Amino acid sequence: MGTNKQSIESIGHALAFAVEPGGLNLENLLPEDGALRIRTTARALTGMQKEAIIQHGPTGAVWRVVCDEGPWLNGTDLAPFPLAFFAAGLAASLLSQILGEAGDRGVGIDSLSLVQDNFFTMEGSALRGTMAAGVQPMQVNISLQGNATAAEFEDIAKTALRDRCPAVRCLQEALASGFTIRANDEDLPWSGEAATHLADVAFPVGLFDRIRPASTAGAAIIRKTGSDANSNAPAVGLKTEQKRIVHVHTEGMIRDDGMKSIKVQCIQPQGSCFQMLSDDSRAAGGQERAPDGLAYLAAGVAFCFMTQIGRYAQITRQKLNGYRIIQDTTHPLSRNGKPGSDPLGVETLVSVDTEEPPEKSIKLVQMGEQTCYVHAAFRTAVETEISFHT
Secondary structure (H helix, E strand, C coil), X not given: CEECCCCHHHHCCCCEEEECCXXXXXXXXXXXXXXXXEEEEEEECEECCEEEEXXXXXXXXXXXXXXXXXXXXCCCCCCCCHHHHHXXXXXXXXHHHHHHHHHHCCXXXXXXXXXXXXXXXXXXXXXXXXXXXXXXXXXXXXXXXXXXXXHHXXXXXXXXXXXXXXXXXXXXXXXXXXXXXXXXXXXXXXXXXXXXXXXXXXXXXXXXXXXXXXXXXXXXXXXXXXXXXXXXXXXXHHCCEEEEEEEEEEEEEECCXXXXXXXXXXXXXXXXXXXXXXXXXXXXXXXXXCCCHHHHHHHHHHHHHHHHHHHHHHHCCCCEEEEEEEXXXXXXXXXXXXXXXXXXXXXXXXXXXXXXXXHHHHHHHHHHHHCCHHHHHXXXXXXXXXXXXX
C-alpha cells in the first residue's frame, strides 16, 4: 500500500486534466526510429491511491490522472480502478481505428458504439509465490450505422481490430516486459529482460508538486457516475490465497462533437461506474481535448502493476516506505504517422524506499509483474471475440 500521506482528497485537483508542461523539465519524447512512445511517471499516494502524469510523445501533451481501488482492496473508490483505464484505452483506440478505416474507404458513419467485456483471473498463493494473473478473450459487440452494407461495416470493424488497432494488438501478441529496479536509489540486479531505455533515467524530484492544470474550463474528463460498490464488502483481493475472475464492463460511443464517451464498471467484484472522455491526439488528427486510447492504456499498465506491488507488500508484511515508477509504452508508427499494428513493448523503472534486503525488493517486483492483470494480458496471446449490430 502507499505510505505517502498525500491523497486524492488532500491534493484537491480534478481526477484528470491537461497539464501545463512549462517548468516540469520533461524529456523530449518525439518519435524516433519509427516509434511512438508514451511515458507514464507514477507514484503511490495513501492507501491504494496513485497519481500519474502521462506524456504523449508525438505531440508533447501531458495529462495528469489519478487512480483508486474499490472495497475489494480497501480502497476509497474515489477514482477509476486500474483496469478501468486499461479497458477505456482499448475501447477508445478501437473506436478511433474503426473511424479511421471507414474514412480511408470513403465510408460515412452516422453512429458508432461498442459494448466490451474483459475477463481476468487470479489464482495461487502469494506466500508461496505461486499467485499469478491471467487473461481470457475480450468480447466486443460493435454497433455501426452509415452508408455501407452490413457486410462492409463488419469488414471495416474486423480490419480495424486485427490490422490497425495497436491497443487491441497488445492482447493478440505475446509481449515481454523489461524492468530496472532501484531500492533506496541503488540499482539491483534483474534476471529478466532489462528496461534498457530507462537504465540511466533519474526519477524527477518534486515533479508532482509542480503540476498545474493547463485550463480549468470544459467538462470533467473523468467523473464518477454511479456508486454501486458495497463499502462493507470483504477485501477479497487481499487474501493470501486466490482463485477468482475479474469482469470489467465497458460501453463506448462517439459523441456529436467527436469525443469518445467511455463508461467503465467492474462487474465482478461489484464496483462503481466511471465515465472517461477520450480524444485523438493532434498527431492522429484529433483535437487532444482528453487523453487518447494509448494514453489511457499506458496508465492502466502502470496503475495495475503498482497495485500489485502494494498488495503483495501488504500481504507479506514488507516494510515498503514508498514506491514510484517510470514506464515507457512503445508502438511503431506507420508511414502516415498513425500508430501501427504491432506493439514494441513496455519498459518500467521501479524505485522503492524500503528497509528490506535487496532480494525482497527483487521478489516484490517479480510478484508485481506476475500478479498484474495487464502484464498478463500483454504476455498472453488471446483472440478477441467480436460480434456486430448494424
